[in-house]
Amino acid sequence: xxxxxxxGDKRSFRIELASSQDNKTTLRLYGRLLLRDGTEIWRQVRExxxxxxxxxxxYIDMHAVELVDGxxxxxxxxxxxxxxxxxxxCEFVEAAPHVQDIIHLxxxxxxxxxxxxxxxxxxxDQLGVATRDILLEFKLAFAFLGQGIVxxxxxxxxxxxxxxxxxxxxxxxxxxxxxxxxxxINFLVGLVMAFQSAPQLQRFGANIFIADLIGISMTxxxxxxxxxIVVCGRSGAAFAAELGSMKxxxxxxxxxxxxxxxxxxxxxxxxxxxxxxxxxxxxxANVLGILGGLCVGVFSLDLTVVAYFIQLQKAVKLxxxxxxxxxxxxxxxxxxxxxxxxxxxxxxxxxxxGRRTTAAVVSILFTLIVIDAIFTVFFRVIRA
Amino acid sequence: xxxxxxxxxSWPPRSSPEPLIKVRNLTIGxxxxxxQRDATFDVHxxxxxxxxxxxxCGKSTMLRYLIGLETPKSGTIEIDGVTAHHVETDKPPFGxxxxxxxxxxxxxxDEKVARARAHGTDVPEDAISAIVRAKLRLVGLQGTEDKxxxxxxxxxxxxxxxxxxxxxxxxxIFLDEPSAGLDPVTAAELDDLLLALNEGLGLTLVIVTHxxxxxxxxxxRCIVLDKASQSIIxxxxxxxxxxxxxxxxxxxxxxRSSMVDxxxxxxxxxxxxxxAPRTP
Numbered sequence: 001x002x003x004x005x006x007x008g009d010k011r012s013f014r015i016e017l018a019s020s021q022d023n024k025t026t027l028r029l030y031g032r033l034l035l036r037d038g039t040e041i042w043r044q045v046r047e048x049x050x051x052x053x054x055x056x057x058x059y060i061d062m063h064a065v066e067l068v069d070g071x072x073x074x075x076x077x078x079x080x081x082x083x084x085x086x087x088x089x090c091e092f093v094e095a096a097p098h099v100q101d102i103i104h105l106x107x108x109x110x111x112x113x114x115x116x117x118x119x120x121x122x123x124x125d126q127l128g129v130a131t132r133d134i135l136l137e138f139k140l141a142f143a144f145l146g147q148g149i150v151x152x153x154x155x156x157x158x159x160x161x162x163x164x165x166x167x168x169x170x171x172x173x174x175x176x177x178x179x180x181x182x183x184x185i186n187f188l189v190g191l192v193m194a195f196q197s198a199p200q201l202q203r204f205g206a207n208i209f210i211a212d213l214i215g216i217s218m219t220x221x222x223x224x225x226x227x228x229i230v231v232c233g234r235s236g237a238a239f240a241a242e243l244g245s246m247k248x249x250x251x252x253x254x255x256x257x258x259x260x261x262x263x264x265x266x267x268x269x270x271x272x273x274x275x276x277x278x279x280x281x282x283x284x285a286n287v288l289g290i291l292g293g294l295c296v297g298v299f300s301l302d303l304t305v306v307a308y309f310i311q312l313q314k315a316v317k318l319x320x321x322x323x324x325x326x327x328x329x330x331x332x333x334x335x336x337x338x339x340x341x342x343x344x345x346x347x348x349x350x351x352x353x354g355r356r357t358t359a360a361v362v363s364i365l366f367t368l369i370v371i372d373a374i375f376t377v378f379f380r381v382i383r384a
Numbered sequence: 385x386x387x388x389x390x391x392x393x394s395w396p397p398r399s400s401p402e403p404l405i406k407v408r409n410l411t412i413g414x415x416x417x418x419x420q421r422d423a424t425f426d427v428h429x430x431x432x433x434x435x436x437x438x439x440x441c442g443k444s445t446m447l448r449y450l451i452g453l454e455t456p457k458s459g460t461i462e463i464d465g466v467t468a469h470h471v472e473t474d475k476p477p478f479g480x481x482x483x484x485x486x487x488x489x490x491x492x493x494d495e496k497v498a499r500a501r502a503h504g505t506d507v508p509e510d511a512i513s514a515i516v517r518a519k520l521r522l523v524g525l526q527g528t529e530d531k532x533x534x535x536x537x538x539x540x541x542x543x544x545x546x547x548x549x550x551x552x553x554x555x556x557i558f559l560d561e562p563s564a565g566l567d568p569v570t571a572a573e574l575d576d577l578l579l580a581l582n583e584g585l586g587l588t589l590v591i592v593t594h595x596x597x598x599x600x601x602x603x604x605r606c607i608v609l610d611k612a613s614q615s616i617i618x619x620x621x622x623x624x625x626x627x628x629x630x631x632x633x634x635x636x637x638x639x640r641s642s643m644v645d646x647x648x649x650x651x652x653x654x655x656x657x658x659x660a661p662r663t664p
Contacts, residue, residue, distance in 0.1 A: 247485055253448075253482065254486035257451050
């Protein structure tokens, strides 16, 4: 037990069991109860009170307490609440007025209510809630798409009501500014893919078919997809964060009360900007990917530049290019709509913005793959 | 309710005995939570009307319903004889000043006001520029046209928000906590500006606030919302309610006195701590 008088002990308090009989226990506290001694106060009080049966009463005698700080008082009040909820009555008694003030402030003299028991959610419940949430998200996404279509209709009826001035600055931010990263990534993708395929092709003496492999895969699949992933990370996240911040700062509400619906004023310009820039970026991505393949063809497979391009011309049809560009425009639509929908659904301050931005990027990536699969199957079917 | 075509600009304000805003049996809230039930009140043309009440009673939510950002659970709101509908579909016939100012961070002060003024109209750019300068002068913001919101003080942001709310010459402006976060001098200056706009231009102002000084200085009529009873517990001139209303909730609100001891016996009050219990 701590003794304030002992010179070697820095603790300035003492807790002793004054009496314990007839279902009544009195704990007497002495000295200065400070949070720096919180661990020891907690341990000693628990030592005396743990295991007391229901119906027992505990009196915490505070008459010899010189000082108690907020942290220590909070620990004592928590102990009292715990005991009361276990059916053990607990009261602070004999406190000097200045100590009683602190007890009162920390609600140590208020009757403790019954603890609300929260029934843990069962697995089926959790499954049900998760399913409902996912369906709700789908419903909101489709409702958002519907609103977009309605707003598009209203813009066709009254083109002045659209926010055209936002389209080109957004296209510049999402498109022109993304050119270096799109070029680098797609060049490397073309290069790596060609490099990985080169040994297999060499084994069969099919070096020249590197042009077919790179040309078709870049124009049909990888060009649009890699570009979409870059644009998702840059512009999708930016749109979601920007609109999310505007939402939590009441700026969206302010726009709505000025007659600027967020769909017409914010979402459609961004969507249009991405639908315009995505095919252009994809075109660039295709070129750089093919150049990456060319590097490997020339330096590793002993092809000439002319032979590579002649083979490329034979292998890649115009439709391959078009199908990639159609996909790219659809990717642009999906990126902008999902990012804006998530941004406008933001609530709960800065944390909400972060949560929705993450959700936007994850949803976009998932949707890109789904759209890509649908388009690939669809194009195969209509070309068959 | 049949809807009649609404004039885009009703200027100058018309003198009519009909209330400008008619709220009937309006119930508001979030999801399953009801904040106010069956609220009924009128706002007359040219008056400064305050919506008052303690924190969490639904004042700001009531404002969101009045400006059409939320759909009523039940009841109706008529503004200028037209049932309020979704704001996005039309240019609303009112301006709104939000508590935070809600100034678009990426635009300068004059761009904000100009954008509100120019969108969807044929007014030439130089005319818009002249109008914007006049609006900013009116609210005492001359010389700040090129500033971004981050460069403005709290009071200037509120003034910029008022200028933007006035961009379309509305007859009615809603203000959410205009003096929140302002020092007493700036708050008093803002009150003077609101009074000047009300008296000089005949604007009807609906103010949501719990700033008592502001209420007594400028509000001609008010309603007091109560959280516990989910209803309007007083209506009238705030100066009269302060001295005459017998309801202890209204009395304590207007006289800054605590209701704690009267209503929640188990809540702590530091003024008179209870005596320490004795050991049995």
